[in-house]
Amino acid sequence: MTVPAKVFLNWLDEVAGGASHAAVCRAAGIKRSTLAQQLVRGRVTMATVAAVSRSLHLPVVASIARFPQYQDLAAGGRAPTEAELLSQISDMDLLREILNRSAAVEAGSPAAQTMLSPVPHRASVRTWLDAVDPSELRQMVAREAGIAPQNLSAQITANRLTPELAITSAQLAGVGLTNGLVATGFLTPAEAGWRPGSRTAVLRRTTNSSLVSLAAERLEALGRTLRRTEQDSAAAQTVWENLG
Incomplete structure (x- = not known):
């Protein structure tokens, strides 16, 4: 899940009140270099949007739904069965x-x-x-x-x-x-x-x-999962024994 960097920056300016990227990253627990790399690539992950939203005490789903490609997310929320x-x-x-x-x-x-x-x-x-x-x-x-x-x-x-x-x-x-x-x-x-x-x-x-x-x-x-794990472990052990 990503959004265009330009759209993210517009949203960030709106919700963060002009705070610097360094300040936003510190508050959200994101490495400054991580955000910088995403901006350079032109795509920002929804994990970043979620982290920023939490740091600003904004509803995460509503924040993600602000982006056009995910606008159905909030409306599509229903109680779990x-x-x-x-x-x-x-x-x-x-x-x-x-x-x-x-x-x-x-x-x-x-x-x-x-x-x-x-x-x-x-x-x-x-x-x-x-x-x-x-x-x-x-x-x-x-x-x-x-x-x-x-x-x-x-x-x-x-x-x-x-x-x-x-x-x-x-x-x-x-x-x-x-x-x-x-x-x-x-x-x-x-x-x-x-x-x-x-x-x-x-x-x-x-x-x-x-x-x-x-x-x-x-x-x-x-x-079933444990059996597969045990079989894989046994196969790996056999390989090491043959190599030895």
């Missing part, structure tokens, strides 16, 4: 909730409330895509964005997704355009307009059977 909210609860937190409920049944007392880890978690991109996938979403995103499916898969495996791909995924899935940006960590839940405590609320409403099924799916996916 229950599936999306659950997707942004980590595997460990799901398991803690199951254990808390089991312990409460044995003790005959109310279940302790699980304190949820921050978003994103270590597989938040994959779990979000799984939650919003109408059918073959990954293939649709790759075709729409004009990238190789294996390149998209590599990003997902690394728990990364460019903002452009996150927005494209949301558009194709028919969900709020900012929700994928939360899953990638580009936006916080609050910046995307998620209600405070919404993840906890949906977790508490989830039935025991649904919770166990979801945890089982997550563990199976984790098992």
Whole structure:
């Protein structure tokens, strides 16, 4: 996600009150050289726009929507579905909730409330895509964005997704355009307009059977990832042994 440098500078003059670039960078936690390189190339990233907006206490989504190519971002924001909210609860937190409920049944007392880890978690991109996938979403995103499916898969495996791909995924899935940006960590839940405590609320409403099924799916996916990692490690070890 980038905007023309000239458009960015016009916006910066408007919101920063004529502050120097050095002052803006210090406040936003951006290296002066990073901004300078972006201006020289003529394209400024949305990460820079977001950082400047946060430093000036401006709403990030509204700031990004000021740029013509992203003007639909604010209007396209919608509350996350229950599936999306659950997707942004980590595997460990799901398991803690199951254990808390089991312990409460044995003790005959109310279940302790699980304190949820921050978003994103270590597989938040994959779990979000799984939650919003109408059918073959990954293939649709790759075709729409004009990238190789294996390149998209590599990003997902690394728990990364460019903002452009996150927005494209949301558009194709028919969900709020900012929700994928939360899953990638580009936006916080609050910046995307998620209600405070919404993840906890949906977790508490989830039935025991649904919770166990979801945890089982997550563990199976984790098992596949671990098997691939172990196979790659074993293959690399074999290569080193042969070279030795």
